[in-house]
Amino acid sequence: MDSQRVTLQVADGIADVRLNRPDKLNALDPAMFEAIAAVIADLRTRRDVRVAVLSGEGRGFCAGLDMASMAGGAPVTGLGERTHGIANLFQQVAWGWRSLPVPVIAAGHGVVFGGGLQIFSGADIRIAAPDTRFSIMEMKWGIVPDMAGYALWRGLVRDDHLRALIYTAREFDGTEAEKLGFVTRLAADPLAEAMALATQIAGRNPDAVRAAKRLANRMPEEPASALLQSESDEQAKLMYSPNQMEAVRANMERRAPAFADPADD
Numbered sequence: 001m002d003s004q005r006v007t008l009q010v011a012d013g014i015a016d017v018r019l020n021r022p023d024k025l026n027a028l029d030p031a032m033f034e035a036i037a038a039v040i041a042d043l044r045t046r047r048d049v050r051v052a053v054l055s056g057e058g059r060g061f062c063a064g065l066d067m068a069s070m071a072g073g074a075p076v077t078g079l080g081e082r083t084h085g086i087a088n089l090f091q092q093v094a095w096g097w098r099s100l101p102v103p104v105i106a107a108g109h110g111v112v113f114g115g116g117l118q119i120f121s122g123a124d125i126r127i128a129a130p131d132t133r134f135s136i137m138e139m140k141w142g143i144v145p146d147m148a149g150y151a152l153w154r155g156l157v158r159d160d161h162l163r164a165l166i167y168t169a170r171e172f173d174g175t176e177a178e179k180l181g182f183v184t185r186l187a188a189d190p191l192a193e194a195m196a197l198a199t200q201i202a203g204r205n206p207d208a209v210r211a212a213k214r215l216a217n218r219m220p221e222e223p224a225s226a227l228l229q230s231e232s233d234e235q236a237k238l239m240y241s242p243n244q245m246e247a248v249r250a251n252m253e254r255r256a257p258a259f260a261d262p263a264d265d
Helices: 030-045 067-072 089-099 115-121 149-153 159-168 174-180 190-202 206-218 224-238 242-253
Strands: 006-011 014-019 051-056 104-108 111-113 125-128 133-135 171-173
Touching: 006 030, 014 030, 014 190, 030 089, 051 115, 051 190, 089 104, 089 115, 089 149, 104 115, 104 190, 111 115, 115 149, 125 174, 125 190, 133 174, 171 174, 206 224, 206 242
Parallel strands: 014 051, 051 104, 104 125, 111 133
Antiparallel strands: 006 014, 133 171
């Protein structure tokens, strides 16, 4: 899939998604918001995708809002409307990655600013170069982060550190971002590292990987009693299923498994 603002290619179970406005450091304009949401919607229904890698073309991952584009357009209205499940469009481009049925790995380089950081934070696993520049930049423009950042950063970043970064819009590098929790790990070539990790994930039982993501997504909200039940329910569906049995056979026979695409979630 190739749109004006985002490209999508799928091979060997890996969806390679790239923000594609390099001349503007992949800054977010209305067309970019629509394109990202469209790719997320496409990925949600695909059974041939086992993991997604999200990156940005050019010199940076995403510079955040294209303020010139947004200022030159119609005033933003209807933020309170839930147009994409629990989210509005602006939240969906970040929250949508977390709610996809498959794991998402983000590869950050150059700049990861404002809305770009919120999109980056929607990924299950976030890899960045040490010299990547980060900022929760919204306060610079007199606004608050409202692209699902608060929901995504809960549990990732210590509350007082998060507040200070939001209140000041201070810039920080990839090394600090890893210490704070925004980044999972550092790599000199984040995209290569992300693709290597994606290859490992794509080689696992796709039914089990999807089940694991559902459980991980429930962890922050569900009480222990409900989460224990969810573990049991997911495991009961996996045990003795064709893909689970294939995992056992492949391990016993010391060969690569041949998994079928998931039938449903």
